[in-house]
Amino acid sequence: MTQMKTNSVDAVRDVPIISSAMPGDYIELLKPRVMSLVVFTALIGLLMAPGSINPVVGAIAILCIAIGAGASGALNMWYDADIDAVMARTSRRPIPDGRIEPEQALAFGLVLSSFAVMTMGVMVNWLSASILAFTIFFYAVVYTMWLKRSTPQNIVIGGAAGAFPPVIGWAAVTGTISVESLVLFAIIFIWTPPHFWALALYKSADYEKANIPMMPNVQGEASTRMQIFAYSVLLVVISVLPTAMGFASLGYCLFAAVLGLVFLYLAWKVWQDRSVDTGHRNEKRLFGYSIFYLFAIFSALGVDAIVMRLGL
């Protein structure tokens, strides 16, 4: 018979002392969908970097970035459990849903972070490990613990955390941070505000309930819509920089321009068409398209890099 001890303190807190959490619940803490975008952009950074890397070492680098990103997601869920419980979009996450205790998520996040960074350092190089560590710190501490609840610029500055993966991938190959990798950083960094604010516009009631100062709740919808368009213009300009700087082809430039014009059109619609009875159709379309856009832009950069390497 399997028996475990409990104590009076836990009994008083009425906390389930024996966890029923399944491995899948822990995987959910890693935010797999966010992780997929992180892995993808890191892989493109790794492919685009000049020089070569042993495929096994490259795979380990990507794995470490994925685990590090997942760990920061777990730390985010640990700290944000109170507001996740209030918001409909996040109320079914493992901690507010009662499947995992906050302390378990914290330990899980810390252990994975440590292993990801140390493995990256030992097996790849210490620059990429340092940037990975900084990224985890930036997302978990600077964004989650500080910015998210204190300023409407939360996702603007916090967006840096999501923009670092291609820089880490690049550094894994070259051992340096170069202007080219910073352009990849800038694409994701400038993409983040229109992406999140499109979501915030149709989830503003949720954010209001959780008392999170998102841009639509603080500066109003009109200002947010205008800023979405402004960032979108900047995004289109930055997206063609790889060609202007000579590390992507003209074909990429044309592709990015077409994708960017669609982005601008949807952002324009969000700015201009504010009819209430559309059920936030424009915002939802921009949000959905923004995800496709980032995948498409980085796919094009990846294909471009492979074509250039093969000399086709």
Add this chain to the structure above:
Amino acid sequence: MMAETEHEMVEMTAAQKKAQRARNIAIAAVLIAFVVILYVGTWAKLGVNVLNRTL
């Protein structure tokens, strides 16, 4: 001795046992994967230099 009496024994439910077993298997799998990654990674990084050492 008083502290001991405050403890009570609880029996795990079938669901808890199942979850614990699944977690144990997952941890074992991750640890094995970690060892394999370090082993293969070391060979990939150092190659034959792994064997190149003074005896």
